[in-house]
Amino acid sequence: MQNKPQGVLSQNPFDIFVIGARKGFHIAIHNLMPNVVMAYVIAEMLNLLGVMSWVGKIFAPVMGVFGLPGEAITVLLTAWLSSSAGTGVAVSLLARGALTGTDITILTPAIFLMGAQLQYMGRLLGVSDVPKKYWPLLMLTSILNAIIAMLVMRFIA
Numbered sequence: 001m002q003n004k005p006q007g008v009l010s011q012n013p014f015d016i017f018v019i020g021a022r023k024g025f026h027i028a029i030h031n032l033m034p035n036v037v038m039a040y041v042i043a044e045m046l047n048l049l050g051v052m053s054w055v056g057k058i059f060a061p062v063m064g065v066f067g068l069p070g071e072a073i074t075v076l077l078t079a080w081l082s083s084s085a086g087t088g089v090a091v092s093l094l095a096r097g098a099l100t101g102t103d104i105t106i107l108t109p110a111i112f113l114m115g116a117q118l119q120y121m122g123r124l125l126g127v128s129d130v131p132k133k134y135w136p137l138l139m140l141t142s143i144l145n146a147i148i149a150m151l152v153m154r155f156i157a
Contacts, residue, residue, distance in 0.1 A: 039089045043074065056071040068103050069099065069103065071098045079111040082115070
């Protein structure tokens with residue numbers, strides 16, 4: 001008699017697929033969607049209060065290096081907290097015309113290369129007993145990778 005993995009009732013590929021799809025749906029609804037909605041709401045609030053245009057003016061020179069408008073910095077800052085939140089802000093800025101499809105193409109690798117670092121500090125680095133003196137270097141490495149990716153994307157997008 002074969003031992004079945006816990007939680008899998010049969011070895012039928014269709015049953016395994018359905019179980020996986022249910023788990024994926026649960027993750028999307030309970031973990032990803034709240035971050036995206038929260039980010040979208042915050043982006044809209046910043047826009048209504050005029051903060052987004054102010055941020056855009058201040059960071060325009062820095063983001064101009066990547067061929068992006070200044071408002072794109074908000075995508076990177078929120079992506080540092082959560083990749084799905086960064087995606088939500090990017091979609092919000094795209095919907096109101098502050099970002100273009102090319103801008104999103106430039107930002108996408110950065111969202112995932114440096115995304116959710118704040119969450120991962122506690123979840124991964126703390127649990128794996130990485131000495132805290134290395135944390136800033138690990139964070140900086142991800143940010144530098146994101147910067148390099150945006151520069152590369154600027155020239156191929």
